[in-house]
Amino acid sequence: MPPEAVLEREQQAPAYVQCSRCAVSSVAFCAGLTAADVARLSGIAGQVQMPAHDTLFREGDAAEHLYTVIHGAVKLYKLLPDGRRQITAFLFPGDFFGLGVGGAYAYTAETLTPVRLCRFPRPKLDRLLAEAPSFENKLLALTIQDLAQAQEHMLLLGRKTAREKLATFLLRLSRGARRRGLAPSPVALPMSRSDIADHLGLTIETVSRTFTQLKREGVIGIPDLSHVILHQPEALRTIADGG
Amino acid sequence: MPPEAVLEREQQAPAYVQCSRCAVSSVAFCAGLTAADVARLSGIAGQVQMPAHDTLFREGDAAEHLYTVIHGAVKLYKLLPDGRRQITAFLFPGDFFGLGVGGAYAYTAETLTPVRLCRFPRPKLDRLLAEAPSFENKLLALTIQDLAQAQEHMLLLGRKTAREKLATFLLRLSRGARRRGLAPSPVALPMSRSDIADHLGLTIETVSRTFTQLKREGVIGIPDLSHVILHQPEALRTIADGG
DNA sequence: CGTATTATTGACCACTCTCAAAAAACGTGG
DNA sequence: CCACGTTTTTTGAGAGTGGTCAATAATACG
Numbered sequence: 001m002p003p004e005a006v007l008e009r010e011q012q013a014p015a016y017v018q019c020s021r022c023a024v025s026s027v028a029f030c031a032g033l034t035a036a037d038v039a040r041l042s043g044i045a046g047q048v049q050m051p052a053h054d055t056l057f058r059e060g061d062a063a064e065h066l067y068t069v070i071h072g073a074v075k076l077y078k079l080l081p082d083g084r085r086q087i088t089a090f091l092f093p094g095d096f097f098g099l100g101v102g103g104a105y106a107y108t109a110e111t112l113t114p115v116r117l118c119r120f121p122r123p124k125l126d127r128l129l130a131e132a133p134s135f136e137n138k139l140l141a142l143t144i145q146d147l148a149q150a151q152e153h154m155l156l157l158g159r160k161t162a163r164e165k166l167a168t169f170l171l172r173l174s175r176g177a178r179r180r181g182l183a184p185s186p187v188a189l190p191m192s193r194s195d196i197a198d199h200l201g202l203t204i205e206t207v208s209r210t211f212t213q214l215k216r217e218g219v220i221g222i223p224d225l226s227h228v229i230l231h232q233p234e235a236l237r238t239i240a241d242g243g
Numbered sequence: 244m245p246p247e248a249v250l251e252r253e254q255q256a257p258a259y260v261q262c263s264r265c266a267v268s269s270v271a272f273c274a275g276l277t278a279a280d281v282a283r284l285s286g287i288a289g290q291v292q293m294p295a296h297d298t299l300f301r302e303g304d305a306a307e308h309l310y311t312v313i314h315g316a317v318k319l320y321k322l323l324p325d326g327r328r329q330i331t332a333f334l335f336p337g338d339f340f341g342l343g344v345g346g347a348y349a350y351t352a353e354t355l356t357p358v359r360l361c362r363f364p365r366p367k368l369d370r371l372l373a374e375a376p377s378f379e380n381k382l383l384a385l386t387i388q389d390l391a392q393a394q395e396h397m398l399l400l401g402r403k404t405a406r407e408k409l410a411t412f413l414l415r416l417s418r419g420a421r422r423r424g425l426a427p428s429p430v431a432l433p434m435s436r437s438d439i440a441d442h443l444g445l446t447i448e449t450v451s452r453t454f455t456q457l458k459r460e461g462v463i464g465i466p467d468l469s470h471v472i473l474h475q476p477e478a479l480r481t482i483a484d485g486g
Numbered sequence: 487c488g489t490a491t492t493a494t495t496g497a498c499c500a501c502t503c504t505c506a507a508a509a510a511a512c513g514t515g516g
Numbered sequence: 517c518c519a520c521g522t523t524t525t526t527t528g529a530g531a532g533t534g535g536t537c538a539a540t541a542a543t544a545c546g
Contacts, residue, residue, distance in 0.1 A: 078398045082485045086398040099387050106391040133376050140383045144342050147386060148349040150393035155321045155329040157400035158444030162502070193525060201401030203503055208526055225511070225525075242325045405534065436493060449534055451494050468493075468543070 019045065022070065022118070028094045029068050029118075029138065037134055044124040048117050056109040056117075063100025065119050069093050072115030073190040076107045077198065087199040088150065090191060092176055096142060112190045157201045160242070165200040166210045167239040170220065174230055187228045262288065265313065265361070271337045272311050272361075272381065280377055287367040291360050299352040299360075306343025308362050312336050315358030316433040319350045320441065330442040331393065333434060335419055339385060355433045400444045403485070408443040409453045410482035413463065417473055430471045 019030055019042035030038050047070070050056065056067070059078060067074075074091040088107060091097055097109060129136045156168055170187055178184040189196070193204045200207070211228075214220045219236060221229035230236060237243075262273055262285035273281050290313070293299065299310070302321060310317075317334040331350060334340055340352060372379045399411055413430055421427040432439070436447045443450070454471075457463045462479055464472035473479060480486075 076394075078394060080398065080402060080485055084402040084485065086394075086401045088394045088397050099390075101388055101391045107394060129380075130376065133373065133379060136376065136379045136383060137372075140379060140386060143383060143386045143390060145344055147342075147390045147393060148344045150390060150397065151319075151321060151329075151331045151350060153397055154331050154393065154400055155323065157397055158329045158441075159323060159327040198401075204525075205504085205527085206502060209502095212526075242323055242327065446535060447493075448495085448536085452534090455494075 019118075028070075029096045029142065031094075033134060033138065037132060040128060040132065041120075041135070044120055044128060046119045046121075048119050050111050050115050050117070052111055052113050052115075054111045056111065057098075057105050058108045059105055061105050063098060063103055063105045064122050066096065066098040066122065066125055067109075067120075068096045068118040070116040070118055073112040074109055074115060075112055075191060075195060075199075076109050078107050085198045086201070087195055088153070089146075090173075090195075090199065093180055099139075099143065112195070162200075162202055162206050162210050163213070164240055164242055165202065166196075166207065166214065167236045168241075169196065169200060170228055170230065171233070171236055171240055174233070184233075185230050186223070187230065189226045189228060262361075271313075272339045272385065274337075276377060276381065280375060283371060283375065284363075284378070287363055287371060289362045289364075291362050293354050293358050293360065295354055295356050295358075297354045299354065300341075300348050301351045302348055304348050306341060306346055306348045307365050309339065309341040309365065309368055310352075310363075311339045311361040313359040313361055316355040317352055317358060318355055318434060318438060318442075319352050321350050328441045329444070330438055331396070332389075333416075333438075333442065336423055342382075342386065355438070405443075405445055405449050405453050406456070407483055407485055408445065409439075409450065409457065410462075410479045411484075412439065412443060413471055413473065414476070414479055414483055417476070427476075428473050429466070430473065432469045432471060 019038045022028070022030070030041055033041070052072075056074070057063075057065075069091050071093055074095075074097065075087050076089045076091065076097060077085050077087040079085050089095075089097075090112070098105065100106065125135075129139070156165055160168065173187045173189070174184045177187065191199075193207050196202075197204045197207045202210075211220070211222060214236075215222050217235075219230075219232045219239070221231055223229065262281045265271070265273070273284055276284070295315075299317070300306075300308075312334050314336055317338075317340065318330050319332045319334065319340060320328050320330040322328050332338075332340075333355070341348070343349065368378075372382070399408055403411065416430045416432070417427045420430060434442075436450050439445075440447045440450045445453075454463070454465060457479075458465050460478075462473075462475045462482070464474055466472060
């Protein structure tokens with residue numbers, strides 16, 4: 001049975017979510033939990049679907065839900081008063097988001113594609129966390145991972161050239177796909193050039209020019225706007241770290 | 244009694260740490276915990292002292308301890324193979340660090356000044372976390388805060404000008420000092436210009452030039468290399484967000 | 487006090503940004 | 517399904533912020 005069929009079936013049951021049949025159970029928040037714990041989680045989980053380019057919540061909103069991406073892609077970003085934007089992360093199936101600071105979200109969340117999300121209401125989740133330490137353990141481990149990724153991205157933003165930034169970005173997407181059981185090479189780019197620019201601290205023009213440059217060198221191929229073929233992943237790796 | 248006297252007394256008792264008399268108990272990891280919990284924490288805590296410019300651990304080392312800064316300042320950084328460096332955070336009394344990913348530290352930690360640290364061995368701490376959920380709660384909350392700060396810094400690195408970066412940096416140091424009960428204005432800079440540059444994604448020359456520029460405008464004063472007076476904090480705030 | 491290190495200042499350069507136009511992709515309605 | 521208009525991306529020319537290289541000044545330290 002293809003994963004799509006499972007998802008569609010679950011879609012029929014918004015009240016009761018069958019985490020045990022979830023397509024992302026192996027990589028997500030619930031990965032590594034005991035069957036009993038997963039059952040408890042599914043008791044408070046709800047599923048939501050959103051169209052592409054929709055705002056899930058804004059920086060400063062009351063943090064009422066924790067989300068896990070089941071299908072589709074999401075971007076998280078912060079804004080300056082004059083509109084300059086920094087996309088802090090792109091999220092894919094298995095990734096979670098929505099932890100607030102002082103009860104408020106610290107960033108805005110927007111869908112890149114139509115998405116299906118698993119959603120946990122904060123009050124219920126907190127009750128669960130208080131009861132079962134394994135949940136909090138997991139949440140802490142995942143947050144530490146996010147923090148490490150954020151630090152890695154600071155290194156990119158503060159110290160890498162445009163060329164190195166783009167190479168790093170493509171490799172990250174490729175590794176992420178592989179981790180989710182997808183092919184590492186035709187990398188899917190569900191985000192716009194503008195999104196990529198705002199993630200890497202560049203302008204769309206520089207992103208475009210650098211793509212073209214890497215293509216001319218034969219390192220990557222660009223069959224269409226939203227796909228990149230990594231012809232020479234080794235070369236990319238060398239470029240990514242300033243080789 | 245000045246805080247220094249308290250610290251010196253505690254220094255005499257390395258085996259048993261009296262958290263209840265700790266100078267940073269109001270802002271640190273242990274803040275907000277019950278007296279009983281603090282007592283349990285002090286049972287596994289040890290204190291260490293280190294000279295300035297000393298490496299506490301390196302990226303990739305086994306993560307054997309969790310640290311809280313009691314006195315002094317620490318920097319955390321990541322390196323590229325060619326030596327380019329990104330300082331992800333400066334830490335001051337009350338801040339904690341040392342959470343690893345997959346058992347290894349994700350960054351290098353180095354002292355800026357002579358420091359006194361509170362140190363928790365990972366195995367013992369893990370046992371405590373398993374028993375008392377309040378600890379894990381606190382640790383999660385603090386890690387989420389760190390993540391939010393990291394995201395704020397990504398916005399700085401990716402989207403702010405040199406002038407905005409430096410203004411933001413000075414305001415952060417000032418707010419941090421105020422939070423720790425110190426005067427917000429003569430801001431102490433325990434780090435070198437090179438450290439500031441590697442934190443803000445700039446070169447030392449640009450940091451120096453921008454300091455001079457702000458000084459000429461009368462926004463700040465620089466009595467000596469390691470102190471900055473915020474003459475016009477409002478102006479700084481305007482500059483910081485691109486006013 | 488002299489030496490080594492760090493910070494500042496200056497001149498010049500280049501990577502990336504800005505502004506602008508052409509090309510490609512997308513969406514919509516006929 | 518195609519034609520049209522809109523949006524996004526690419527490409528080009530020129531400019532500017534911040535970087536590089538180098539010399540001077542200030543500071544720290546023995």
